[in-house]
Amino acid sequence: MTLNYQDVMTADLSALTDVSGAWKKMGDRFGELKTAYETNVQGVLTNGNWQGASFGAQQDYAAATGFEYGAAKAEALAIASLLTDAHTELVRLQKAVKDLVQDAEEKKYKVDSSGKATYIGYDNLSGQEKYALQHDPDYPRLLAQARENAQSWTDSIAKAVKAVDEADQSVKRALSRATSDTALDGFGIGGFNAHAEGDLAKAGKPEPKGKKDEGWVAEGESEASGPGTGTSATGPNAAAGKLAEAEAHADLGRASAQGSLTNGPMKLAGEAEAYVGAKAGVAGGITNEGIRGEATAFAGAEASAKGTADAGPVGVYGRAEAKAGAEAGVSAGATVDGVHAGAEAFAGAKAGAGAGADIGGIGAGATAEGWAGIGAGADATFEKGADGKFTIGTKVGVAVGLGGQLGWEVTVDPGKIGDTASDAANAIGDGVNAIGDGISSAGDAIGSLF
Template sequence: MTLTYQDVVTADLSSLADVSGAWKKMGERFGELKTNYEKNVQGVLANGNWQGQAFGAQQNNAAATAFEFGAAKTEALAIASLLTDAQTELTRLQKAVKDLVEDAEKKEYKVDSSGKATYVGYDNLSTQERFAFNHDPDHGRLLADARVKAQGWTDEIAKAVKAVDAADQSVKRALSRATSDVSFDGIGIGGFNTQAEGDLAKAGKPDPKPGKEDGWVSEGESEASGPGVGAEASGPNIGKGKLAEAEAHADLGRAKAEGSLTNGPFKLAGEAEAYAGAKASAAAGITNEGAQAEAGAFAGGEASAGGTADAGPVGVYGRAEAMAGAEAGVNAQAGLDGLNVGAEAFAGAKGSVGAGADVGGIGVGVTAEGWAGPGAEASLNASKDANGVWHFGPKVGLSPALGGAVGFELTVDPGKVVDTVGDAANWVGDGIGSIF
C-alpha cells in the first residue's frame, strides 16, 4: 500500500528501536541455545557408547537442529540491524517532509491533510489593505503567482512523501528476504535463513528488471479495444490521386501485442493479434507511384501469431493463423512498389502455418492452409512493405468442402543484403591483411 502524506507525518517511528532491541536479544538467545544443544545433546550422545544406524540418523537430525539454531541467530540479528537502519532512514525522511511543511507555513502557505499547499497570506489583510489589494493593477498577477508557488510547495512535499514510501518499500523487501530460506542446508528450504543480510542498503534493493542481468534487453507493447462501430467515406481527391474509399466496421473486440528480446547480434521477436466482428472496405486510386483497386468483407473471428529468431545475418521465422467466418475480396495493384493481383471467397474455418529462413537478407519460405468449408483463392504477389522488404510469391487454393491452399514466398531485404555484403568485404579485407 502506498503511503499518504497523513501516514508519513503521523507515523510514530520510536517503537522501531524497541523492536530492534528485542530481535537482537532473541538472536543472542538462539546463539546460546545452539551452544547448549551442541554440548548437552549432540556431545553427550556422541560419547561413543551408542553406535549403529539409529545413532547415525539421530546425529544427522541433531546436526540439522544445531544448524537451524545458528541460522535463527543470523536471521534474528539481521532483522534487528534492518530495523535499526529503517528507523534511522525513515526518521530522516519523515523529518524532511515536516521541515518542508514548516518552511511553507513560515511563508504563509497552509498545508492540508492531503499535503496540498495553499497561500493564505492575503487572509489576514485589514479591510483597508484588502480594498487596496483588490484594486491593485497587479491583483490578478499576484494571485496567479501565489497559486504557482503553492503548487511548487505541493509538488515538493509530494516528492518528499514519495521518498518515504520508497524507503518503506525497501524495508519491506529487506525484511521479506531476511525471513525467506531458499537454501537446502540445515533442514532444507523453509527453515531459518543463514544468508540473511542485515544491511538495508543491500537487502532492500529493488528486484532487477527482466533481461538486464543476463544482457538481454526486452521491449514490448500491447493494445486492446472494443466493442465499437463506425463508418467513413472520402473522395475523390484528385491532388492525392485518390478516387474514393469507404470503410465500415462493427467490432466485438480486437487486441494486439508485440515484443522482442535483443542481446548483441541475437534477437527474438514475436507478435500476436486477434479480432472478432464484421468489417468491409473498398478503395481505388491512381498516383504517380501506380494504380490500385480493392474491395473486401469479413465477418467472424480471426487470430494470428508469429515470431522470428535472428543471429547476425542468419534468421528463421514462423507464423500461424486461424479464422472462422466468411470473407471475400478482390484486389489489383501495379506501381513502383510492385504488382499484386488476387481474388478469394470462403465460408467456414481455416488455419494456416508458414515457416522459412533468411540468410543475408534473402529469405525463402512455404505456407500451407487447411480449409473446412467451400472456398477458392488465387493470387500473385510482388510487392514492397513499409520496411522496404520485397515479397514475391504465388498462392492457389480450392475447397469444395474440405481442402486448402499452398504457397511459396521469396523475400529480399535490400538494406540487409548491402550490410551483409559490406561485412563480407570487411572479413575478406581482414583476412588478406592478416596474410600479408
C-alpha cells in the first residue's frame, strides 16, 4: 500500500522502539536456549555410552536443531536492528513533511487533508483593503504568483511524502528478506535465517533493474484502434523517379501484439494481428530502386499469428492465418531487393498454415491453405524483407466450392549466416589451440621420461 499525506501526518512511530526491544530480548533468549540445548541435550549424549548408526543420526539432527536456535537468534537480532533503523529514518522523514507544512502555514498557505497548499493571505483583509487590492494594477500578477507559490509548496510536500513511502517500502523489503531462509544449512530452506542482514541501508535496497544473466527475459508490446476511415496519396516523386501511391480504408477495428522470451541462446518469439473492415490500394512507378506495380482490394475480416523458437543457430517457425470476405489483387515488379509476380481473386473463407526449420540462417518450409468459396491465385517471389531476410517461394491454388493452395519457401538470413560462421570460426580456433596445447603437453610428458 502506498502511503498518502494523511498516513504520514498521523502515523505514530513510537511503537517501533518498543517492538525493537522485544525482538532483541527474543534474540538473546534464543542464544540462551542454544547454549542450554547443546550442553544439556546434545552434549550429554556424547559420553561414549551410545554409539552406532542411530547415535550418528541423532547427533546430525541435534546439530541441526542447535544451528536453528543460533539462526533464530541471528534473525531476531537482525529484525531488532532493522526496526531501530526504521524508527530513526521514518521519524526523520516524517518530521521533514511536518516542517514543510509548518513553514507553509507560517507564510499563510493552508494545507488540506490531501497535502494541497492554497494561499489564504488575503482572506483576513478588511472589505476596504480587499477593494483596494482588487483594483490594484498588480492584482492579477499577485494572484498568479500566489498560485505558483502554492503549487510549489504542494509539490515539495508531495515529494517529502513520497520519500517517507519509499523508506517504508525499504523497511518492508528488509524485513521480508530477514525472515526468508534460502540457504541449505541447518534443516535447509524454510528455517530461521542465519544470514539475516540487520543494516537497513543494505537489506532494504530495491531489486536491481535490467536484464539478468539467468532466467527468462520477457519483452512485448501491443496496440489497438478503430473504428475509423481515411485516405492517402503520394507522388509522383521526381527526385527518386516516378512513383505514385493511393490508399483508402474503412476500419471497424485493428489489433496487434508481439513479444519474445529470451534465456541465453534460447529465444521464443511471436506476433498476432487482427483486422475487420475494408481497404483498397494502388501503387506503381519507376524509381531508382526498380520497377513495381500493384493493386489490391479487400473487404471482410482477417487474423494471423506466427512464432519462432531458436536455440543458437537452429530454429523452427510456424504461422497460421484465417480470412473471411472478398479480395482481389495483382502485382509485379523488379527491384534491387528481388522480383515478385502474382495475382489472386477470391470470395469466401480460407485458413492456412506454414511451418519450417532454420539452420544457421538458411530455412526451408511449406505452406498450405484450405479454401471454401470460389477463386484462384498464383504467386512467385524472390525478395528481401524489411528484416533483411531473403525469401524465395511459390504457391498456387484454386477453389470452386472447396479447394486450396500449396506452396514452398526458402529463407536466407545473411546476418544469422554471418553470426553462425563467426561462431564456427571461433570454435575451430579454440579447437586448434586446444590440440596444440595437448600436443605440447604430450611432448613435455614424453621428454620427462628420458
